[in-house]
Amino acid sequence: MSEAGSTTAPIDAKRIDDLIAMMREQRVGGAFWAHAFAGRQPGIIIRPASYPEADAIAATLSEIEREGVLWLSGISRGRRLPGETLDREVDPWSLLDNRPTVLAHGDDEWVALAHIAGCRVRILSSGRFGEPHATPEQIRQAVGRYLFGTMYRDPFTETASDAETIVERLADWRRIQAANQGIVAACGIAWWKRLEIRRFLGTPAHPLRFFLSERQAIRHAARQGGAIAVWPSRISAGMAGKAASAGVSLVRVEDGFVRSVGLGSNLVPPSSITVDRQGIHYDPGHPSDLETMLQEATFPASLLDRAERLRETMLRAGISKYGIGGSSPFRERKPGRRLVLVPGQVEDDMSVRLGGGGLASNLELIRRARALEPDAEIWFRPHPDVDAGHRRGVVPDADALRFADRVVRGGGMAALLDRVDAVHVLTSLTGFEALLRGHDVTCHGVPFYAGWGLTRDLAPIPARRGRQRTLAELVAAVLIVYPRYLDPVTGLPCPPEVLISRMTDGADHNRLGWVTRLRKLQGKLTRRRS
Numbered sequence: 001m002s003e004a005g006s007t008t009a010p011i012d013a014k015r016i017d018d019l020i021a022m023m024r025e026q027r028v029g030g031a032f033w034a035h036a037f038a039g040r041q042p043g044i045i046i047r048p049a050s051y052p053e054a055d056a057i058a059a060t061l062s063e064i065e066r067e068g069v070l071w072l073s074g075i076s077r078g079r080r081l082p083g084e085t086l087d088r089e090v091d092p093w094s095l096l097d098n099r100p101t102v103l104a105h106g107d108d109e110w111v112a113l114a115h116i117a118g119c120r121v122r123i124l125s126s127g128r129f130g131e132p133h134a135t136p137e138q139i140r141q142a143v144g145r146y147l148f149g150t151m152y153r154d155p156f157t158e159t160a161s162d163a164e165t166i167v168e169r170l171a172d173w174r175r176i177q178a179a180n181q182g183i184v185a186a187c188g189i190a191w192w193k194r195l196e197i198r199r200f201l202g203t204p205a206h207p208l209r210f211f212l213s214e215r216q217a218i219r220h221a222a223r224q225g226g227a228i229a230v231w232p233s234r235i236s237a238g239m240a241g242k243a244a245s246a247g248v249s250l251v252r253v254e255d256g257f258v259r260s261v262g263l264g265s266n267l268v269p270p271s272s273i274t275v276d277r278q279g280i281h282y283d284p285g286h287p288s289d290l291e292t293m294l295q296e297a298t299f300p301a302s303l304l305d306r307a308e309r310l311r312e313t314m315l316r317a318g319i320s321k322y323g324i325g326g327s328s329p330f331r332e333r334k335p336g337r338r339l340v341l342v343p344g345q346v347e348d349d350m351s352v353r354l355g356g357g358g359l360a361s362n363l364e365l366i367r368r369a370r371a372l373e374p375d376a377e378i379w380f381r382p383h384p385d386v387d388a389g390h391r392r393g394v395v396p397d398a399d400a401l402r403f404a405d406r407v408v409r410g411g412g413m414a415a416l417l418d419r420v421d422a423v424h425v426l427t428s429l430t431g432f433e434a435l436l437r438g439h440d441v442t443c444h445g446v447p448f449y450a451g452w453g454l455t456r457d458l459a460p461i462p463a464r465r466g467r468q469r470t471l472a473e474l475v476a477a478v479l480i481v482y483p484r485y486l487d488p489v490t491g492l493p494c495p496p497e498v499l500i501s502r503m504t505d506g507a508d509h510n511r512l513g514w515v516t517r518l519r520k521l522q523g524k525l526t527r528r529r530s
Contacts, residue, residue, distance in 0.1 A: 016147075023167055024118065031090070034091045034205055035089075035205045039086075040084075043069070043101065044103065045070050046102075047105070047108055048071070049125075072087075072090070097117070099118055103124060106123050106124075106126045106127020106132075108129070111130065112143045112146065156494055156501075180201050181205075182226045184206065184209065187235060187239075188214075188232075189234070200275070201275070214242070218239075228249075249277070252277075253274070257321060257478055258272055258320075271488050282354060285462075293477050293482060294465070294469055297477070303481075310475065313500055315437065317500060318418075337377045340420065341379050342366050342379070346385055352426060357445050362382075365424065365425075367402075367403050368444060379408050413430060417433055421440065423440075425442070426444050427445040431443060432447070443459065445459050449478070452468065454474060480496060485498065485499045
């Protein structure tokens with residue numbers, strides 16, 4: 001991601017200060033992905049280059065200093081040195097937060113990291129970060145020259161980048177890894193998703209273990225003092241209670257709102273997920289991280305501007321949950337009439353069971369939409385997983401046409417939404433995608449985007465949702481802050497803009513394409529038998 005370089009041009013002092021402050025705030029630099037230091041916080045950290053040097057430094061330490069010294073060097077292994085020794089890689093920020101004094105050589109990155117963290121630094125020999133007896137300002141200039149004299153490349157585009165952008169990338173990874181630290185097991189994860197889930201939830205220091213047995217997962221998590229990541233629809237009803245009895249928390253994982261190019265029911269691995277420690281976004285009966293964020297969070301103007309740019313990019317590209325649809329086969333709408341879309345859903349889907357308010361019938365949803373829109377032209381679109389023959393919820397066309405004017409299939413959801421004026425939904429994500437386009441949205445159930453002042457809500461809304469939100473705030477929460485994204489090309493965590501770019505580049509990034517083709521064939525055979 002970077003190449004060493006040098007520069008002799010003067011660097012603006014404010015730019016150096018801003019970058020150092022950014023790195024300190026985000027705690028990036030060095031091996032921040034390594035294990036955190038778990039011992040007593042040292043008052044002095046020493047990184048000697050040789051046995052004689054370590055002995056010489058030890059001889060100068062006072063009794064008090066000897067008690068609080070930590071030697072960070074492989075050469076100290078087996079040596080009788082005062083204090084503690086550590087000869088493995090460690091997250092430097094777990095040692096620098098308390099601002100110990102750091103003794104290291106001028107070429108050692110710990111000089112730069114210690115200065116960035118605000119520690120007192122003593123340089124043992126001359127190097128790129130300074131010379132012995134260098135003042136803090138001299139070290140600062142040396143660190144700045146190195147940071148801004150390095151050539152950086154964006155890991156996703158392979159194009160030149162700047163230091164500030166790279167620090168932002170690293171900060172995103174740091175936040176994800178910090179959130180993953182306590183997740184020690186996973187259960188209820190389908191085999192074809194596991195590589196992606198491992199990348200989403202694992203860390204180099206804490207690899208994720210998958211279990212088929214709920215009991216074994218709970219036992220392992222209890223021993224490790226950690227949590228279990230679960231796919232809510234694939235665990236038993238009693239697992240939550242058993243985990244709670246063992247003092248183990250569950251972290252619920254679901255597909256993201258911009259998921260992949262292709263259906264999950266066709267075994268296309270997800271490129272986006274949501275990770276929720278309170279509940280899950282489609283269950284209005286309990287709080288979720290997303291609901292709490294929308295109720296309580298304040299979003300900075302820069303994030304709202306980014307949300308608006310992301311929304312515009314998605315609309316231009318025709319992006320929906322399952323990527324970009326093909327060319328639109330839809331017939332023309334009837335002139336002079338309001339056009340309403342009713343998207344079908346999988347009738348036993350968790351979002352329908354938990355958020356449908358007792359309604360689970362696609363046919364009944366169409367009937368209710370007609371009752372509320374007697375003069376409108378109504379189009380019904382069956383859910384693609386149902387039409388693919390994988391899930392429940394089939395409505396025979398003849399039955400649907402008792403209330404709808406047309407049953408529409410094929411093409412992309414984005415292209416279809418661009419044609420309509422309004423949607424009636426139960427809990428479908430289509431309602432959110434319609435909001436992105438400024439359409440009227442009527443909710444017969446309680447999806448995650450209901451109750452914030454942007455939809456017509458027919459079902460009772462939880463009292464927890466009482467805040468009026470703008471569309472930009474909803475987009476910021478739903479598409480940027482709450483989900484996680486994985487670049488299907490590099491396998492690295494990425495921002496949503498990168499995944500959108502991959503979706504629009506026309507390439508097939510599905511690593512399980514052969515499985516997907518078999519799954520589609522299975523769906524065709526199922527439909528022929530039914």
